[in-house]
Amino acid sequence: MKKSSLVQKFEEYKKKFHEISKSIIQPNILSNQKKYKILLKKYLQLQKIVFLYERYNKKLSLLQEANFILKNDSDIELKELAYQEKNKILENLSSIEKESYDYFLFLSKEKITEDHRNVIIELRSGTGGDEACLFVEDILRMYTMYFKKSGWKYKIIHAQKGGIKGYKEIILDVNGNGKEGIYGNLKFESGVHRVQRIPKTESQGRVHTSAITVAVFPQVEDIEVNINLSDIKKDTFRSSGAGGQHVNKTESAVRLTHIPSKITVECQEERSQHKNFEKAINVLRARIYKIEKEKKLKKISIKRKSLVSTGDRSVKIRTYNYPKNRITDHRIHKSIYDLIGFMNGNIQEMINFLKFFEKKII
Known part of the structure; x- marks a missing residue:
């Protein structure tokens, strides 16, 4: 999955999360335990994706800062620190991407599995x-x-x-x-x-x-x-x-x-x-x-x-x-x-x- 596709996927789930966040506090949902449990499960699943997305964006911001220093700063020691920091950030981004892909796959499988239903x-x-x-x-x-x-x-x-x-x-x-x-x-x-x-x-x-x-x-x-x-x-x-x-x-x-x-x-x-x-x-x-x-x-x-x-x-x-x-x-x-x-x-x-x-x- 390309980074642009990953971000697009993150945005789709983030939008769904905000929609459910608004729905779950409505009186007609709170008074219906069955509907509330279904929405709460989805809310918690999507909340994890939103947290991953926030971590991902923070790391991207830090990566931009490190790249800016490497490109524009003349201090050799600072550039060395920026280079080391950049490698750590890239490892973190790779880890978040893998975790996200795995979770997206889990959600897609769960979506088409209804074996337990009447x-x-x-x-x-x-x-x-x-x-x-x-x-x-x-x-x-x-x-x-x-x-x-x-x-x-x-x-x-x-x-x-x-x-x-x-x-x-x-x-x-x-x-x-x-x-x-x-x-x-x-x-x-x-x-x-x-x-x-x-x-x-x-x-x-x-x-x-x-x-x-x-x-x-x-x-x-x-x-x-x-x-x-x-x-x-x-x-x-x-x-x-x-x-x-x-x-x-x-x-x-x-x-x-x-x-x-x-x-x-x-x-x-x-x-x-x-x-x-x-x-x-x-x-x-x-x-x-x-x-x-x-x-x-x-x-x-x-x-x-x-x-x-x-x-x-x-x-x-x-x-x-x-x-x-x-x-x-x-x-x-x-x-x-x-x-x-x-x-x-x-x-x-x-x-x-x-x-x-x-x-x-x-």
């Missing part, structure tokens, strides 16, 4: 019509059984039934209840999941190929993704899901459209419109955050020559072949011959292979 999962039917809707239901069951084995809880945020059975779309909120590794395990599931099997409706015994898409979003705080409410179009409608007589009598379901990004989110699982709005906002925030994160990860994946961590939902990541009792992950060319066990939630083995592969290519 997640929002979206399952959508793709090609294959009713068979794809049935496969969404199968994958939903697979994940919920995996959550149970892992000790995680989940709630359905939104569900749209298929034409005959299954789901066209279903969105889940997955919470680890303090356990780590939720997003760290599930982030590998984003992409196209393809199934090859004989549908129940197939009379001639032919194998059909269908596909669904899975999207996994790390849950984020509102302090991390600030959504302007004026950019959101809100529509309400009567829920079509389960919930008794109340559901169809009131417009408790909520549809939010984020105008700048054209992202639309629906939530109708709660009886309260207010609760549905809160859940929909959380999904919207997670989607916007993921879009920005995917842009960064795609750049990284080009260097890694791998799609393991891009989260690209257009990429075919896995095939579930029922006739051959085989699950194949195409990113790492790994096959497991235990389809029944896999569909019963025993997916950790595949996830562990993906984790190993990701670490190997970083």
Whole structure:
């Protein structure tokens, strides 16, 4: 990194530090412990950079003084002292630069690591019509059984039934209840999941190929993704899901459209419109955050020559072949011959292979 780039980086972090310094003393932040802790952590991290920058600038000033003496003073002894001082200053500057680079690297890694976060999962039917809707239901069951084995809880945020059975779309909120590794395990599931099997409706015994898409979003705080409410179009409608007589009598379901990004989110699982709005906002925030994160990860994946961590939902990541009792992950060319066990939630083995592969290519 050139010195000009280093100074530019210092200035960027210094500006962020002053912004957080102003925000952290606001009453709405002080009264919200969750937001306050997030900001305090960032404040302390950036404070270290500001201190490094101050030390760096002091050393640069001393270096200028030493250079001035060496260039303009005629006193040989003074010039000798200035020369010795200059060498010490250059060593100090080099040390500060290395410390700064290391810390910048730490912050950049921390910024793209959300393995500990809870997640929002979206399952959508793709090609294959009713068979794809049935496969969404199968994958939903697979994940919920995996959550149970892992000790995680989940709630359905939104569900749209298929034409005959299954789901066209279903969105889940997955919470680890303090356990780590939720997003760290599930982030590998984003992409196209393809199934090859004989549908129940197939009379001639032919194998059909269908596909669904899975999207996994790390849950984020509102302090991390600030959504302007004026950019959101809100529509309400009567829920079509389960919930008794109340559901169809009131417009408790909520549809939010984020105008700048054209992202639309629906939530109708709660009886309260207010609760549905809160859940929909959380999904919207997670989607916007993921879009920005995917842009960064795609750049990284080009260097890694791998799609393991891009989260690209257009990429075919896995095939579930029922006739051959085989699950194949195409990113790492790994096959497991235990389809029944896999569909019963025993997916950790595949996830562990993906984790190993990701670490190997970083």
